[in-house]
Amino acid sequence: MKYVDEFRDGTLAAGLARAIAREVDRGRDYAFMEFCGGHTHAISRYGVADLLPANVRMIHGPGCPVCVLPIGRVDMAIGLALARPEVILCTYGDCLRVPASEGLSLLKAKARGADVRMVYSAADALALAVREPAREVVFFAIGFETTTPPTALVLRQAAAQGLANFSVICNHVLTPPAIAAILGAPEVRRLGSVRIDGFIGPAHVSTLIGSRPYEAFAAQYRKPVVIAGFEPLDVMQAILMLVRQVNDGRAEVENEFTRAVSRDGNAKAQAVVAEVLELRPSFEWRGLGALPDSALRIRSAFAAWDAEAKFGLEDRPVADNRACECGAILRGVKQPVDCKLFATACTPENPMGSCMVSSEGACAAHYNYGRFRDSEALPAQD
């Protein structure tokens, strides 16, 4: 496919692999975190690890929207959809399988009679509300900065049209506070526990917020950041750039994804978001806990379209399964195979933790794409 396959070319990949192998210092290890689930998916889907030297390790970060969505928020949506037959609850596909309390998920709630529908965009949800004037259409909005402007836009459109049967449960979260939380985590700060030598910065998120927000981390924590596109060659190019920064002792923000990302991002989209949404003082992230100023809520001027206000929904924090290591995995402290539940009690068919839900989650990516490596690492059986 034109303009996509060029970024998945095997010959170019082999060239980049040789360049990375040439540049790495054999006397040391490199550990880089890709923040975004999109990068996690690309790395696993295309087998990028096979093209990297043994001393370059990728740590999968928390940038998977459904992975960091706390159980309490999903419970809230399920409760609403089950309690009110007039409600059509719509959300993005990935969200439907997120495990919630009492063994439920939105898909399982659907089987119990809730009207839960998958949409491909916020605009689809708004169009559904127009088509179904007798029903209450509630859009369960999740995602990082990428999916936020469309949510803000439909809220503004609903307000402009006076569309009374549409509302949004806003779960949008912000990338920079999550990166700060990882860098500030005790495991990362305490030397020798978890080492992160640099970050691959988000692709689509950065098209919105620009590269400037990462400059503070690079300077404060002395960690290089390379913003990269979601194609496998982008990822490999970013790894090469990170290796060079580490070798040179630099900690800069570099932009591999210049075809889409500028320093200041998309001002128009930022303005729409600022008009409709505002910072939540605190929001619970699965795996990272409550982080200040890390999420967005709907401004009071748009309260009539805020499902939390409209239906009096309460946010009740719910603890993860105690054996589930999603939290540590999301912080890069543990790997999927370190979790006792991985591939035993927790599988993509029956996810216990959120990292097993989306193929962008570290556990699901490893289960679906990389599990064969675990048996290769074991001694051969007779």
Added chain:
Amino acid sequence: MPSARLAHARPLDLRNGRIELAFGAGGRAMAQLITELFARAFANDWLARGDDGAVLPAPGPGERLVMATDAHVVSPLFFRGGDIGSLSVHGTVNDLAVMGARPLYLAASFILEEGFPLADLARIVDSMAAAARAAGVAVVTGDTKVVEQGKGDGVFITTTGIGALPAGRDPGGAQARPGDVVLLSGRIGDHGMAIMAQRESLAFDAEIVSDSAPLNGLVEALYAAVPAAAIRVLRDPTRGGLATTLNEIATQSGVGMTLEEAAIPVAPQVHAACELLGLDPLYVANEGKLVVLCAPAHADAVLAALRAHPLGTEAARIGAATADAQHFVQVRTALGGRRMVDWLAGEQLPRIC
């Protein structure tokens, strides 16, 4: 001729009529539906007799019987490249064909929803009859039930088929051995994406046409080209796509597989639509593709036979079975890395960003 027909006052209104509960009640209305719609379209002596079943001749000497059944609940009922009628014939014909059998007879059972337009039903039944003729099978018996409005999705069709398996043919999911070559008869994902593109919730206008087709001719061409024992496994990768089919075979046979991603044919439109929706074509349904695992010495002959048939012009050799105690299906990606291709978990849902 059934005597009930004589008592009909008026013929069925195939233009504006709708399915009523009486059409499934066993009385004259049902008899009329059977004679004027089903028996006329499927036109054979077995149906014309109007009995409760069909009396069929015994298979040829040395032949065994193969039976398969398939229920069809597709939405939308009409899609680019086919409809639930043709699909219900191809589904069961293909299940018989990949057993190595020559499909002969079908039984068809219809669950109709009250209020469903008779014109649409006639279109579906005509399409089914045309598909059966093209595949060389006869619809010899059937059943009709009507459910109240709101309790069905228009039409559900279940077909059950009987085929004759010639002596010496014994393909099966458990027959693959390490070293066997994996071949595919053409592009994957066309059916699933054609359906998805047409679903109401997805305003996605791509010229993707379902590949729904009967595979018995292609299978016969294979057996004409190579010794029967060389063909270890035949499968049609329907729901769950190629990935699921290969995992089934790997598990049944106790082997692993290694595929070359770049060798797996995917139409550019399907590739683009999957890319947009965050889907993997390996998991998207097909209704007219054949997967063959054969002995390595005969792989070239199998490939040539596939390519010589109109349904296999884009056939490709996509990989090989391996010795692997874990029965993993692996792919060498176009990028040059490796990954697993696992069973489909749940429904295939698009990723968010």
